[in-house]
Amino acid sequence: MTAALQLKDVCKSFGPANVIEGVSLEVKRGERHAIIGPNGAGKSTLFNLISGLFPSTSGQILLSGRQICGLKPFEINRLGLSRSFQVSNIFANMSVRENVRCAVLWSLGYGHSFWRNIGNLKEVQRKTAEVLDKVGLSDKADVPAVLLTYADQRTLEIAITIAGGADVILLDEPTAGMSHSETNRAIELIEMASEGKTLLIVEHDMGVVFGLSDRISVLVYGEIIATGTPEEIRGDARVREAYLGDEADFAEVTA
C-alpha cells in the first residue's frame, strides 16, 4: 500500500538559511502522525511545503504516490489534502455558515458557477449543516466569524479544513492558546474530524500529542531525528537530549 503522504529528502532554504535539511517522512494511510520539536525547528515551514504555500528547494513530496511538488495550493487541495493554520485564517466578514459553505463548494463540484442560486443548492446546504453540526457550531451559524470567541474561531478553522472532505488533513497547532477545558474539547473534535482519515498534526501540547497520535516524528533544526510510536519516542535518548536538553523534564511532560 502506498503511503498517504511521503516526503523524500525535502530541503528548503530561504537565501543562505537552510530551514529544512533533508526531511524524509512517511505517513501511512489512516494513521495519526504528530510532528513535534522545539520552536524554530521548521514545523510550520514543513507544513507550508507540503500544502504548496512555499515551493521546496529540492526533494520530493508524494500524496498517495503522486508527485505534488510544484503544484499550487489549490491544486493540492483538490487532490485531497487540506490544512489548517496556526493563526486563525478564516473569512472574517462572512458568517460562520458562509465560511463553511465556501469550503464545501469545490468538493461538491460547483466550481466557479455563476448561474446557480447558492441558496437553492440543497446538497451544499446539507453538507454545510452537517459539518457545523459535527463541530458543534450550529447555534452560531449566523454569527459573523470575526465576532466568535478565540476557541470558536479555532473550531471554525478546523471546520473549514475538514469541510471539503479531504483524505489527508494537516493541522497546525490546533490547540495553541487554548485553556485546559477548551483543549479537551479540541482533542475530541480532532479525533472525530480525523476518523477514517490520515492526520498530520503539529502540536506543542505534549498531552495532546501523546494521547492522540499513532506515531510521532521529532523535528530539530530542520532534520527529523526520530520517528516512532509514542512509547519509542518517550524512551529515545536522543530525543530527550535534543528536544529539551533535560531528560527529567521530558519524562515529566510526556508521562
Added chain:
Amino acid sequence: MTDYSVDLVPDLAPSSQYKFATRVLPLLLMALLLLVIPLLEPSRTSLSLLNAVGINIVFALSYNMLLGQAGMLSFGHAVYFGFGGYAAMHAMNWIETASYDGGVWAAFPVFALPLVGFAGGAAAGAVIGWPSCRRAGVPFAMISLGLAELIAAAGLMFVGLFGGEEGITGDRMNGVEAFGLSLGPIGEVYWFIAFWAFAGTALMYAFTRTPLGKLAQAVRDNPERVQFVGYNPNKVRYLVFIAAGGFAGLAGGMSAVNYEIFTPESLSVIPSGLVLLMAYIGGARYFAGPILGAIMLTYMQSNFSDYSEAWLLYLGLLFIGMIMFAPRGLAGLLLSAVSGIQHSLTVKSLLRWGAYCTAGLLVVVGGVTLIELAVRRSNGFGEVFEPFGLHLSPEQVLPWMYGGVLLAAGVGLLTALHKVGEGESK
C-alpha cells in the same frame, strides 16, 4: 458514523419570510418606483437627469462588484464602460446602414444595444483582465491606472475606432422598434433606461448569490485561505473582473443610446475616478450603497455645477469627509440612523443627534461661505456672494469673519461633543 439525513440536520438557511423581505422586496420596490415616476409627469430636465442616474447606477454597481465584493481597487473601470459604449455606438450605426441596405443588423432593435455593450465590456475585461488579475492589491490598482491612461490615449489615436476628439455619433431612431418604443422622445428613452437599470441591478444582485459571487467575497476577506479550499483566487478575481466589465459595458451601451454620442473622454481616468467616488460615498460594503452614491453624485454633478464653480472642491471635501467620519458610506449612515431610531430613541440621544446636526450645519455653512468668497476673490471680477439675499463682498473683512466664526464654532462644538461622548463611554 452518524447518518445525516435531510430531516436530522437543522435547516440553517434564513426563513423564506426573511429572504423575501431582504432580497425580493427591495427589487419590487425599485420596479414600482420606476413605474410610478412617469406618472408624476417629470419635466424634460428631470427626465434627462433620471436617465443619467439610471446609467450611473448600473455603472457604479458594476464597479462595486470589484471593490465591494472582490476587494479589487480599480482606477480604470471607465475603460470597460467605454468599450461597451463604443461597441453599442458602432452597432447603432450598423443598424442604421442595414435599415437602408439590408443585412443582419436590420433585425436588431436599438433597445437591445446594451447587450452589445455588455459583450464589448466583457470582451475588454477578458483581454485586459488576463494579465492584470494576476496581481492583487496595490499592483492591481496601479496596473488598472496605467491601462486607463494608455487606453484613453489610444482613444485619441485610433480615429476609426474611437472617432478622435469628436467621438462617434449615431441615431437611435432606426431599425426594429421593441415594445412599441421609437426611442425618439426623452419620455420613451426613460423606459429604455428604466428597463436596463432594473435588469442590471437585479442581475448583479443575483450574482452576489451565486457560488462565484460568494467566492469573490471569500477572496476579498482572505485570498490565502481560498487557495486551501480548492480555489485559485486569481481565477475568481478574473471571472469577477469579466462580469464587472460586462455590466460596465451594459451601462456604456445605455449611455450610447441615451446621448447618441460617445467620445474618448468617457474612457479616461476622470469617469473612472467618479465611479469610485460613487461606490465609496454610497457605501461599498452594501449592495445598495453604490445606488445611493450614483443618485447623489449625478444630482450634484448636474445641479451644483450651476450654482458654484467650486463644486468639484465640494465633491472632494465630501469624499474626504466620508472616508474620515463615515467609512461605511451613505448606506451605513442610513442603517445606523434606522437602528438608532429602533433601539435607543431617548430624549438624550435626540438632543445629541440634534447637537451633532447643528455642529455639522455650522461647519458646512462656514466652510461654504469661505470657499465661495475665495473663489470670487481669485476670479477678480469683483463678484459678490449673495446667498439668501445677503450681500457678502470678498473685498470686505466682515464676510470672511462671518465664515471663519461659523466654521470655528462648528468645529469647536464637534470637538466638545466628541469629548463628551468619549467621557461617557469610559
